Amino acid sequence: MYEDLSWSEAKDLLRKWRDDNERKSDEVVQIFEYCLADKIKKLGTERLIILEQVFVAALDCSRIKLAEDCIRVLISEFPESLRVMKLKAMLLEALERYDDALDVLESIIKKDETNAAARKRKVAILKAKGQISDAIKELCDYLKKFMSDQEAWHELCNLYLIEGDFTKASFCMEEVLLHNPYSHLVHQRIGDIRYTIGGQENIEIAKSYYAQAVKLNGNNLRALYGLYLCCSHIATSKAQVTKRKEAQKLATWAMSKIFDITNKSSKQQQKSSKTSTGNNKNSTDIEALEAAFGNLDAKLN
Incomplete structure:
Protein backbone atom coordinates (compact mmCIF):
# COMPACT_ATOMS: atom_id res chain seq x y z
CA MET A 1 0.00 0.00 0.00
CA TYR A 2 2.73 2.46 0.96
CA GLU A 3 5.38 1.16 -1.45
CA ASP A 4 4.16 3.49 -4.20
CA LEU A 5 4.52 6.67 -2.12
CA SER A 6 7.33 9.02 -2.99
CA TRP A 7 9.62 10.08 -0.14
CA SER A 8 8.04 13.58 -0.11
CA GLU A 9 4.50 12.14 0.02
CA ALA A 10 5.56 9.84 2.86
CA LYS A 11 7.07 12.76 4.75
CA ASP A 12 3.90 14.82 4.29
CA LEU A 13 1.72 11.93 5.50
CA LEU A 14 3.80 11.48 8.66
CA ARG A 15 3.58 15.22 9.28
CA LYS A 16 -0.21 15.13 8.89
CA TRP A 17 -0.49 12.32 11.44
CA ARG A 18 1.70 14.27 13.88
CA ASP A 19 -0.41 17.40 13.45
CA ASP A 20 -3.62 15.39 13.92
CA ASN A 21 -2.13 13.57 16.92
CA GLU A 22 -2.74 10.19 15.29
CA ARG A 23 -0.50 7.35 16.52
CA LYS A 24 -0.90 4.81 13.64
CA SER A 25 2.20 2.94 14.78
CA ASP A 26 2.07 0.06 12.28
CA GLU A 27 1.62 2.46 9.37
CA VAL A 28 4.41 4.76 10.55
CA VAL A 29 6.88 1.87 10.72
CA GLN A 30 5.84 0.59 7.28
CA ILE A 31 6.14 4.03 5.64
CA PHE A 32 9.54 4.59 7.18
CA GLU A 33 10.91 1.23 6.06
CA TYR A 34 9.42 1.38 2.55
CA CYS A 35 9.96 5.04 1.71
CA LEU A 36 12.29 6.87 4.11
CA ALA A 37 14.84 4.54 5.69
CA ASP A 38 17.39 5.07 2.91
CA LYS A 39 16.52 8.74 2.40
CA ILE A 40 17.10 10.14 5.88
CA LYS A 41 19.36 12.94 4.64
CA LYS A 42 16.62 14.23 2.32
CA LEU A 43 14.25 14.89 5.21
CA GLY A 44 15.95 18.15 6.13
CA THR A 45 14.75 19.87 9.28
CA GLU A 46 12.09 17.20 9.84
CA ARG A 47 14.64 14.40 10.06
CA LEU A 48 14.90 14.29 13.84
CA ILE A 49 11.19 14.74 14.57
CA ILE A 50 10.41 11.90 12.15
CA LEU A 51 12.99 9.69 13.85
CA GLU A 52 11.29 10.42 17.18
CA GLN A 53 7.90 9.55 15.65
CA VAL A 54 9.29 6.31 14.24
CA PHE A 55 11.00 5.50 17.56
CA VAL A 56 7.69 5.66 19.47
CA ALA A 57 5.92 3.67 16.77
CA ALA A 58 8.66 1.03 16.83
CA LEU A 59 8.22 0.59 20.60
CA ASP A 60 4.47 0.20 20.09
CA CYS A 61 5.15 -2.55 17.53
CA SER A 62 7.90 -4.24 19.60
CA ARG A 63 10.46 -3.37 16.91
CA ILE A 64 13.25 -2.89 19.42
CA LYS A 65 16.09 -2.96 16.85
CA LEU A 66 14.48 -0.14 14.85
CA ALA A 67 13.87 1.85 18.05
CA GLU A 68 17.53 1.42 19.04
CA ASP A 69 18.67 2.66 15.62
CA CYS A 70 16.50 5.78 15.95
CA ILE A 71 17.56 6.62 19.50
CA ARG A 72 21.21 6.18 18.60
CA VAL A 73 20.95 8.95 16.02
CA LEU A 74 18.98 11.20 18.36
CA ILE A 75 21.47 10.79 21.20
CA SER A 76 24.39 11.58 18.88
CA GLU A 77 22.66 14.80 17.80
CA PHE A 78 21.37 15.90 21.23
CA PRO A 79 23.34 14.10 23.97
CA GLU A 80 22.11 16.47 26.72
CA SER A 81 18.49 16.81 25.60
CA LEU A 82 15.94 15.99 28.30
CA ARG A 83 13.49 15.05 25.59
CA VAL A 84 15.89 12.47 24.17
CA MET A 85 16.67 11.22 27.68
CA LYS A 86 12.95 10.57 28.16
CA LEU A 87 12.95 8.51 24.97
CA LYS A 88 15.93 6.56 26.27
CA ALA A 89 14.01 5.81 29.46
CA MET A 90 11.09 4.57 27.35
CA LEU A 91 13.41 2.16 25.54
CA LEU A 92 14.82 0.86 28.83
CA GLU A 93 11.28 0.44 30.10
CA ALA A 94 10.34 -1.54 26.99
CA LEU A 95 13.34 -3.79 27.66
CA GLU A 96 12.07 -4.20 31.26
CA ARG A 97 15.23 -2.62 32.62
CA TYR A 98 13.11 -0.69 35.10
CA ASP A 99 15.84 0.33 37.52
CA ASP A 100 17.94 1.81 34.70
CA ALA A 101 14.88 3.62 33.35
CA LEU A 102 14.18 5.07 36.81
CA ASP A 103 17.76 6.32 37.06
CA VAL A 104 17.38 8.16 33.74
CA LEU A 105 14.06 9.66 34.80
CA GLU A 106 15.51 10.75 38.15
CA SER A 107 18.29 12.59 36.34
CA ILE A 108 15.69 14.35 34.18
CA ILE A 109 13.65 15.40 37.22
CA LYS A 110 16.76 16.71 39.01
CA LYS A 111 17.48 18.95 36.02
CA ASP A 112 13.84 19.99 35.58
CA GLU A 113 11.42 19.48 38.48
CA THR A 114 8.49 20.61 36.32
CA ASN A 115 9.01 17.90 33.70
CA ALA A 116 5.55 16.33 33.84
CA ALA A 117 6.24 13.58 31.28
CA ALA A 118 9.22 12.22 33.22
CA ARG A 119 7.28 12.18 36.49
CA LYS A 120 4.36 10.33 34.86
CA ARG A 121 6.69 7.73 33.34
CA LYS A 122 8.21 7.20 36.78
CA VAL A 123 4.77 6.51 38.24
CA ALA A 124 4.02 4.07 35.41
CA ILE A 125 7.25 2.15 36.04
CA LEU A 126 6.64 1.94 39.79
CA LYS A 127 3.15 0.63 39.09
CA ALA A 128 4.54 -1.94 36.63
CA LYS A 129 6.97 -3.11 39.30
CA GLY A 130 4.11 -3.55 41.76
CA GLN A 131 5.38 -0.77 44.05
CA ILE A 132 1.95 0.79 44.47
CA SER A 133 2.70 2.73 47.66
CA ASP A 134 5.76 4.30 46.01
CA ALA A 135 3.72 5.11 42.90
CA ILE A 136 1.10 6.81 45.10
CA LYS A 137 3.75 8.89 46.85
CA GLU A 138 5.29 9.94 43.54
CA LEU A 139 1.91 10.82 42.05
CA CYS A 140 0.96 12.85 45.13
CA ASP A 141 4.20 14.84 44.75
CA TYR A 142 3.38 15.34 41.09
CA LEU A 143 -0.11 16.65 41.87
CA LYS A 144 1.31 19.22 44.27
CA LYS A 145 2.81 20.87 41.18
CA PHE A 146 0.13 19.97 38.62
CA MET A 147 -3.13 20.10 40.59
CA SER A 148 -5.35 20.48 37.51
CA ASP A 149 -4.19 17.27 35.82
CA GLN A 150 -7.40 15.25 35.61
CA GLU A 151 -5.72 12.10 34.29
CA ALA A 152 -3.34 12.12 37.25
CA TRP A 153 -6.21 12.39 39.74
CA HIS A 154 -7.97 9.55 37.97
CA GLU A 155 -4.86 7.37 38.08
CA LEU A 156 -4.32 8.18 41.76
CA CYS A 157 -7.90 7.05 42.39
CA ASN A 158 -7.13 3.72 40.69
CA LEU A 159 -3.98 3.27 42.78
CA TYR A 160 -5.88 3.93 46.02
CA LEU A 161 -8.51 1.40 44.95
CA ILE A 162 -5.76 -1.19 44.46
CA GLU A 163 -4.61 -0.45 48.00
CA GLY A 164 -8.19 -0.63 49.30
CA ASP A 165 -8.19 2.98 50.50
CA PHE A 166 -11.68 3.87 49.27
CA THR A 167 -12.00 7.15 51.18
CA LYS A 168 -8.96 8.67 49.46
CA ALA A 169 -10.08 7.18 46.14
CA SER A 170 -13.40 8.99 46.53
CA PHE A 171 -11.58 12.26 47.24
CA CYS A 172 -9.57 11.86 44.02
CA MET A 173 -12.70 11.33 41.94
CA GLU A 174 -14.29 14.38 43.55
CA GLU A 175 -11.31 16.37 42.27
CA VAL A 176 -12.00 14.97 38.79
CA LEU A 177 -15.65 15.98 39.21
CA LEU A 178 -14.62 19.61 39.73
CA HIS A 179 -13.34 19.60 36.15
CA ASN A 180 -16.14 17.41 34.73
CA PRO A 181 -19.34 18.31 36.61
CA TYR A 182 -21.55 17.06 33.76
CA LYS A 264 -35.86 -2.58 24.30
CA SER A 265 -32.29 -3.69 23.71
CA SER A 266 -33.36 -7.33 23.68
CA LYS A 267 -36.07 -6.67 21.10
CA GLN A 268 -33.63 -4.79 18.86
CA GLN A 269 -31.21 -7.70 19.01
CA GLN A 270 -34.00 -10.12 18.13
CA LYS A 271 -34.99 -8.06 15.11
CA SER A 272 -31.41 -7.78 13.86
CA SER A 273 -30.62 -11.45 14.33
CA LYS A 274 -30.83 -13.41 11.08
CA THR A 275 -30.04 -16.79 12.53
CA SER A 276 -32.81 -16.98 15.13
CA THR A 277 -35.46 -19.62 14.54
CA GLY A 278 -39.02 -19.83 15.77
CA ASN A 279 -40.91 -17.18 17.66
CA ASN A 280 -39.06 -15.38 20.41
CA LYS A 281 -40.91 -14.80 23.63
CA ASN A 282 -40.91 -11.50 25.44
CA SER A 283 -38.07 -11.10 27.91
CA THR A 284 -38.96 -11.93 31.47
CA ASP A 285 -37.97 -9.86 34.48
CA ILE A 286 -35.12 -12.30 35.15
Missing part, protein backbone atom coordinates in the same frame (compact mmCIF):
# COMPACT_ATOMS: atom_id res chain seq x y z
CA SER A 183 -19.90 13.66 33.31
CA HIS A 184 -22.35 10.93 34.28
CA LEU A 185 -19.48 8.43 34.44
CA VAL A 186 -17.64 10.43 37.10
CA HIS A 187 -20.80 10.71 39.22
CA GLN A 188 -21.36 6.98 38.77
CA ARG A 189 -17.78 6.15 39.78
CA ILE A 190 -18.05 8.16 43.00
CA GLY A 191 -21.35 6.42 43.71
CA ASP A 192 -19.65 3.03 43.22
CA ILE A 193 -16.88 3.92 45.66
CA ARG A 194 -19.21 5.35 48.30
CA TYR A 195 -21.49 2.32 48.07
CA THR A 196 -18.45 0.04 48.48
CA ILE A 197 -17.39 1.89 51.64
CA GLY A 198 -20.83 1.17 53.08
CA GLY A 199 -22.65 2.53 56.10
CA GLN A 200 -25.89 4.50 56.11
CA GLU A 201 -24.27 7.87 55.46
CA ASN A 202 -22.19 6.62 52.51
CA ILE A 203 -25.17 4.78 51.03
CA GLU A 204 -27.18 8.00 51.05
CA ILE A 205 -24.27 9.90 49.49
CA ALA A 206 -23.91 7.18 46.84
CA LYS A 207 -27.65 7.48 46.12
CA SER A 208 -27.23 11.19 45.39
CA TYR A 209 -24.34 10.57 42.97
CA TYR A 210 -26.17 7.75 41.22
CA ALA A 211 -29.28 9.92 40.90
CA GLN A 212 -27.24 12.72 39.33
CA ALA A 213 -25.62 10.24 36.93
CA VAL A 214 -29.06 9.03 35.86
CA LYS A 215 -30.24 12.61 35.49
CA LEU A 216 -27.31 13.31 33.14
CA ASN A 217 -27.72 10.04 31.24
CA GLY A 218 -30.96 8.15 31.67
CA ASN A 219 -29.55 5.08 29.87
CA ASN A 220 -26.68 4.49 32.30
CA LEU A 221 -27.64 1.01 33.51
CA ARG A 222 -24.88 0.82 36.09
CA ALA A 223 -26.04 4.05 37.71
CA LEU A 224 -29.66 2.91 37.57
CA TYR A 225 -28.85 -0.36 39.28
CA GLY A 226 -26.69 1.44 41.85
CA LEU A 227 -29.59 3.77 42.53
CA TYR A 228 -31.88 0.74 42.95
CA LEU A 229 -29.49 -0.91 45.43
CA CYS A 230 -29.05 2.26 47.49
CA CYS A 231 -32.77 2.93 47.63
CA SER A 232 -33.52 -0.68 48.53
CA HIS A 233 -31.06 -0.43 51.40
CA ILE A 234 -32.53 2.83 52.65
CA ALA A 235 -36.10 1.45 52.34
CA THR A 236 -35.26 -1.39 54.75
CA SER A 237 -33.16 0.71 57.13
CA LYS A 238 -34.10 2.55 60.30
CA ALA A 239 -34.40 5.86 58.51
CA GLN A 240 -37.44 8.10 58.87
CA VAL A 241 -40.68 6.71 57.48
CA THR A 242 -40.98 9.42 54.84
CA LYS A 243 -37.41 8.78 53.68
CA ARG A 244 -38.04 5.03 53.49
CA LYS A 245 -41.22 5.51 51.45
CA GLU A 246 -39.47 7.90 49.09
CA ALA A 247 -36.60 5.44 48.66
CA GLN A 248 -38.99 2.57 47.95
CA LYS A 249 -40.76 4.61 45.30
CA LEU A 250 -37.45 5.56 43.66
CA ALA A 251 -36.22 1.95 43.76
CA THR A 252 -39.36 0.81 41.95
CA TRP A 253 -38.90 3.50 39.32
CA ALA A 254 -35.21 2.58 38.82
CA MET A 255 -36.01 -1.10 38.32
CA SER A 256 -38.81 -0.33 35.87
CA LYS A 257 -36.37 1.87 33.94
CA ILE A 258 -33.87 -1.00 33.86
CA PHE A 259 -36.58 -3.33 32.51
CA ASP A 260 -37.54 -0.81 29.83
CA ILE A 261 -33.98 -0.33 28.60
CA THR A 262 -32.99 -4.00 28.64
CA ASN A 263 -36.26 -5.17 27.06
CA GLU A 287 -33.79 -11.87 31.62
CA ALA A 288 -33.94 -8.12 32.02
CA LEU A 289 -31.99 -8.31 35.25
CA GLU A 290 -29.38 -10.57 33.63
CA ALA A 291 -28.99 -8.03 30.84
CA ALA A 292 -28.62 -5.30 33.46
CA PHE A 293 -25.92 -7.26 35.26
CA GLY A 294 -24.16 -7.81 31.95
CA ASN A 295 -23.85 -4.05 31.51
CA LEU A 296 -22.42 -3.42 34.97
CA ASP A 297 -18.84 -3.62 33.69
CA ALA A 298 -19.06 -0.27 31.90
CA LYS A 299 -15.83 1.60 32.52
CA LEU A 300 -14.66 5.22 32.40
CA ASN A 301 -13.17 6.35 29.10
